[in-house]
């Protein structure tokens with residue numbers, strides 16, 4: 060749809076259908092399997108922030124590797140159509156494009172929390188004077204646990220060594236100014252700034268470039284958790300320059316429950332063999348990896364942080380998903396996402412109901428695709444009401460519905476239908 064119509068949304072089904080007809084990415088919807096109701100109709104799926112839908116090709120790609128295993132056994136490492144020893148390489152470019160990195164800066168390995176630990180082993184190097192970690196106050200629990208455990212493992216106390224960037228009294232969103240003030244006060248004590256992007260609860264997207272520059276100005280290392288950003292925000296990791304980033308691939312990257320995660324290490328660290336790290340044989344240079352009995356010699360770049368040979372059966376669905384991202388082009392995806400989420404916001408505002416409030420920033424540059432809708436006096440029964448109406452979205456205690464129109468497979472009509480149901484449910488409150 061044109062720029063002009065995006066600013067002239069209409070609260071009608073006809074408008075939604077026309078926007079879908081004009082959407083150049085609309086055909087990608089057919090590349091995914093939607094869950095269905097008992098009558099076999101597709102449910103409206105707005106939960107890509109939690110688990111993305113299955114690309115139809117995923118099954119074929121997994122089946123292909125099961126066949127390779129059956130027919131080639133150990134030879135599959137070298138003789139499979141995509142040899143297992145280098146299986147991850149076919150995805151490196153498309154993965155790097157999505158996060159705005161150079162191919163050598165990105166690797167698919169392990170899972171998110173594991174990668175976060177590995178990155179902190181390398182980039183959280185506390186000294187007597189500089190030993191603190193700064194995170195956002197409502198960080199995702201796993202990140203918060205991981206950070207606290209690293210602090211303790213290094214012999215410090217999180218009560219002292221963990222600093223929180225928090226919203227002001229009565230507000231939901233974090234202000235960059237407050238981060239600047241925190242850094243001005245504590246910058247010299249901070250070893251690592253580790254921020255999620257976007258925030259899982261409010262959907263607020265933090266400015267990677269500004270935060271990175273701020274952290275570096277005070278001599279801190281800076282890392283990002285892109286779990287809720289990857290696949291729906293432009294991270295531009297290389298240019299924005301954080302030291303590392305980690306993400307999972309099962310949310311907006313549609314790669315299956317518990318699928319392996321991604322990791323970015325900035326190019327400036329690529330050849331630094333002195334960075335302490337936890338190591339395994341898969342991080343060792345390929346040409347001498349199988350010589351055994353040689354000293355560890357890391358692959359330059361992010362691949363040097365690999366520990367194990369990767370689970371091919373988990374890599375196969377990622378391949379299916381990343382092919383779709385590459386075909387659609389990430390800039391197109393982000394452009395559609397802004398329009399689609401903008402439409403959702405428009406329709407929610409049209410409800411004109413003072414029991415609902417949007418926690419997510421209004422500015423499209425300060426959010427990804429997710430909107431977090433707070434509903435006064437609602438409880439989980441609202442979520443159950445959506446489920447009964449054939450809409451899958453997600454409920455966060457105490458009173459927030461998270462709605463994430465995923466640009467690759469959601470439609471303007473999905474968003475329209477969702478807000479119609481919301482209106483009906485509000486009438487019953």
Ligand SMILES: *Cc1c(COP(=O)(O)O)cnc(C)c1O
Nearest residue numbers: 170171172199201255286287307
């Ligand atoms: C989803 C998510 C996780 C989950 O971590 P796993 O190790 O993949 O289970 C961690 N952090 C954030 C911010 C998330 O959104």
